[in-house]
Amino acid sequence: MKFEVLTIFPEIIECYIKHGVLGKALNKGIVEVKVYNLRDFTSDKHKKVDDYPYGGGAGMVMQIEPFYNAIMHLKADEKPRKLVLLSPQGRKFTQKLAQKFMEESKAMVLICGRYEGIDERVKAFVDEEVSIGDYVLSGGELAALVIIDSVVRLIPGALGDELSAVEDSFMKGFLDYPHYTRPEDFKGMKVPEVLLSGDHKKIALWRKRQALKNTLKNRPDLLKNLSPEDMRILKELC
Numbered sequence: 168m169k170f171e172v173l174t175i176f177p178e179i180i181e182c183y184i185k186h187g188v189l190g191k192a193l194n195k196g197i198v199e200v201k202v203y204n205l206r207d208f209t210s211d212k213h214k215k216v217d218d219y220p221y222g223g224g225a226g227m228v229m230q231i232e233p234f235y236n237a238i239m240h241l242k243a244d245e246k247p248r249k250l251v252l253l254s255p256q257g258r259k260f261t262q263k264l265a266q267k268f269m270e271e272s273k274a275m276v277l278i279c280g281r282y283e284g285i286d287e288r289v290k291a292f293v294d295e296e297v298s299i300g301d302y303v304l305s306g307g308e309l310a311a312l313v314i315i316d317s318v319v320r321l322i323p324g325a326l327g328d329e330l331s332a333v334e335d336s337f338m339k340g341f342l343d344y345p346h347y348t349r350p351e352d353f354k355g356m357k358v359p360e361v362l363l364s365g366d367h368k369k370i371a372l373w374r375k376r377q378a379l380k381n382t383l384k385n386r387p388d389l390l391k392n393l394s395p396e397d398m399r400i401l402k403e404l405c
């Protein structure tokens with residue numbers, strides 16, 4: 168899978184992707200990330216990318232021309248790609264959308280705005296507008312990294328087996344279960360006995376109960392399409 172990122176701060180992206188799961192996936196050739204500086208697609212000597220907003224108002228707006236030139240440059244190879252603009256006005260990014268992007272897109276262009284926003288006409292050249300949450304960031308770069316990170320983790324072979332289960336639980340519509348590791352007793356804070364029992368059936372049930380309990384407490388909105396067994400466990404908790 169290939170990600171192409173349009174930004175005025177390439178170093179934000181380049182620094183993050185070197186590390187951890189993403190770094191390993193890049194080294195394995197499972198994913199490719201190319202970052203483009205929008206300033207390289209400007210036509211003035213000052214590499215200007217923003218201007219004052221028509222109609223007045225605070226702040227500056229990013230001009231359409233650098234975005235247009237960069238998008239046309241990418242499209243010159245005529246390869247299919249999904250163009251995604253990161254913005255608070257976009258549709259909500261979820262684990263399910265990450266799965267959909269991984270399954271359906273061989274290549275994604277992640278378009279990062281800055282300042283007060285970007286010229287609305289840029290949206291005529293994108294496929295989707297996506298928001299990672301109901302808050303405003305200084306720019307789209309962090310959102311682009313969230314999408315790259317969450318999608319890459321879903322690519323077969325990107326994670327070691329020991330990690331792949333994490334997404335499964337979330338994909339089933341509830342939060343993850345609690346995790347513990349050594350020491351068994353930290354200043355009197357003990358690991359739950361069941362996790363030391365070696366009884367895998369009991370451990371699995373305990374983990375499911377804890378996951379549902381946490382979800383009921385923090386994200387009841389996720390508890391929609393539970394299996395009859397999970398619903399039974401949930402009812403015991405109420």
Ligand SMILES: NC(=S)c1ccno1
Nearest residue numbers: 255298299303304310
């Ligand atoms: N909430 C998102 S994706 C965003 C992008 C820029 N500012 O906020």
